[in-house]
Amino acid sequence: MPQPRTAVAHPVIAIAGIGIESSTFSPARTEAPAFHPLRGREVLTRYPFLAPDAPLLAAADWRGALVGTSLPGGTVTAKAFAELSDELIERLSAIPHLDGLWYDIHGAMTVEGIDDAEAVLLARIRAAIGPEAIVSTSMDLHGNVSRELVHMSDLITCYRMAPHEDHMETKERAARNLVDLLTAGAPRPVKAWVPVPVLLAGEQTSTRIEPAKSVYAAVHDVEATDGVIDAAVWVGYAWADEPRNRAVVTVTGPSESAVTAGAERLARGLWDSRRDFTFVAPTGSLDECLDEALVSDARPYFISDTGDNPTAGGAGDVTWGLRRVLARPEFHQHDGPTLIYASVPGPAAVAAAEQAGLGATVTVTAGAEVDDRHAGPLTMTGLVHAIRHGDRDAETEVVLRIGSVYAILTTRRKPYHHEVDFTGLGLDPRGAAIVIVKIGYLEPELFDMAAGWKLALTPGGVDQDLVRLGHHRIRRPMFPFDPDMADPDLTARVIAPSNEPLTGDHE
Structure with missing residues (x-):
């Protein structure tokens, strides 16, 4: 009692x-x-x-x-x-x-x-x-x-x-x-x-x-x-x-x-x-999501790069997604569809861009210092569009314009949840064709802004395909690992x- x-x-x-x-x-x-x-x-x-x-x-x-x-x-x-x-x-x-x-x-x-x-x-x-x-x-x-x-x-x-x-x-x-x-x-x-x-x-x-x-x-x-x-x-x-x-x-x-x-x-x-x-939104491979976004009239069209989401525990520096974007011919020209990518950490790349200054063209290498299992460090040549200091998470942020892609590079990993995260870097997410964020479900401001949205099932430390990750210490049976388990x-x-x-x- x-x-x-x-x-x-x-x-x-x-x-x-x-x-x-x-x-x-x-x-x-x-x-x-x-x-x-x-x-x-x-x-x-x-x-x-x-x-x-x-x-x-x-x-x-x-x-x-x-x-x-x-x-x-x-x-x-x-x-x-x-x-x-x-x-x-x-x-x-x-x-x-x-x-x-x-x-x-x-x-x-x-x-x-x-x-x-x-x-x-x-x-x-x-x-x-x-x-x-x-x-x-x-x-x-x-x-x-x-x-x-x-x-x-x-x-x-x-x-x-x-x-x-x-x-x-x-x-x-x-x-x-x-x-x-x-x-x-x-x-x-x-x-x-x-x-x-x-x-x-x-x-x-x-x-x-x-x-x-x-x-x-x-x-x-x-x-x-x-x-x-x-x-x-x-x-x-x-x-x-x-x-x-x-x-x-x-x-x-x-x-x-x-x-x-x-x-x-x-x-x-x-x-x-x-x-x-x-899933809270339609899913697909990154290429499938890009294909749909490019032909859609919905603007801005958000794509969640889910596998390396830093707000779920991802390292944040997986380059696989940005590498796939930059390989697409649609984005190679400056007058191509505007795409914002947030983000990839690269302390040395940020320092080099900062030293070169706004408007300079630089060649830098970023990413894969922590998680290089899916792609190695990425070398890019672009124009320094913006530099911002003092963020609690990122410390220093740099935007490189590479063709029609605006790639955000950071000293330390950072999640991008708010409109000011972009506008403070001289970016217009509402006017962009596509915005790719390392995130899962969109946080409220981005959710309200998105005219279209898909979850890209990408690799990383928070891969959405749980079964293929390789859990071996959780208590079994467990759904969905054991889909036909008896009622507990x-x-x-x-x-x-x-x-x-x-x-x-x-x-």
Whole structure:
């Protein structure tokens, strides 16, 4: 029976977390600076709902420990994880007393030599803050949720939209639920957890279309049930190979019967829909997408170069796509159809173009410094159209005009999600015939801009053909790897409170 707690009028709550999506199929490695960690009071600046005069800020004594978020990428080095984790624990340990902790993570971090890195870090956090503190965990719906992570979290939730237009709303919900639990003196919630043996790419599970639209609509219905605080469905992260990678449902609340029924409803809805998930846009090879874009009247026509998407964990420097574009005769003349390509990293190429200056013609080589499995470094001769400094991700960006192609080169990899990413470089995406971006589903601004759109199924560390990637550590059977598998056990597992031992098969 859940034990009542003493209400805390103005609880002391720490904020901590390290977040990244890590592809184990990319040769890239992620180091500590990539997380751009914030510390102490500066942590609060990440969250608009904790701004000065915000009601939620006044509801608790918020203490920033360390929060770092990296652009998705390759496996995190053991050194980087140790460095960031040690500092995070040191900062938490310096806080004399904590009533609660908000654990703000992504949930798909892979670390060299460690499985389930977020649970490993939370175990260290629990040892530092003590068993009585209440922990609320917020995650990306592409995170991975092991039984151990649920056990050590008292509350746990994730985004309900893909693309993640509700990311800040989700974080606020996690923080607010924590405050409400502490100030009410409510018992630790009951947690119902259901692993669902499905592993699909984000581009196949977008909430813009069915069946994910309905699967996630049901989350709100379950959350509205008496006896439920929060409901969450994770589709998991498809481009890592660990035993925890799969879909999961977790429902929390004071009523065991309500959270159990809700979790089983959501899990069954996801499993029953498994064969209906499809790509969020029409697909084809890159050449097929280009052929269609060239004859289409839709302008601009967007093509997603999906296999090297840096926002899913791709290295970002695969040259295969740009190489195919530049080989097409349609783009060899300056008066050919305008095509914008974003992007390929090449520090030396950027430096050479910067030194030559605007308007100069340069021959430079870029790409394939990290991922050269599909194509080698690409040498190009073009006119320097634009130079821009100071981007958080790219550092310096250069645009080369090669025939009718405007190729964006960067010092470091960068995703291109917003119109200003292009207009700030003197480019007009709305006036272009074709815009190719290393991305999966289009982010909202680009989606609204696109008159036509296809997903190119290209090679890279986040290849959309999951079966050919070669997973060998995920739990089997798993759909779609085992398409004719028997129906799984979707009975909700009630997880022990965080201050009690976790017993039974950890699955």
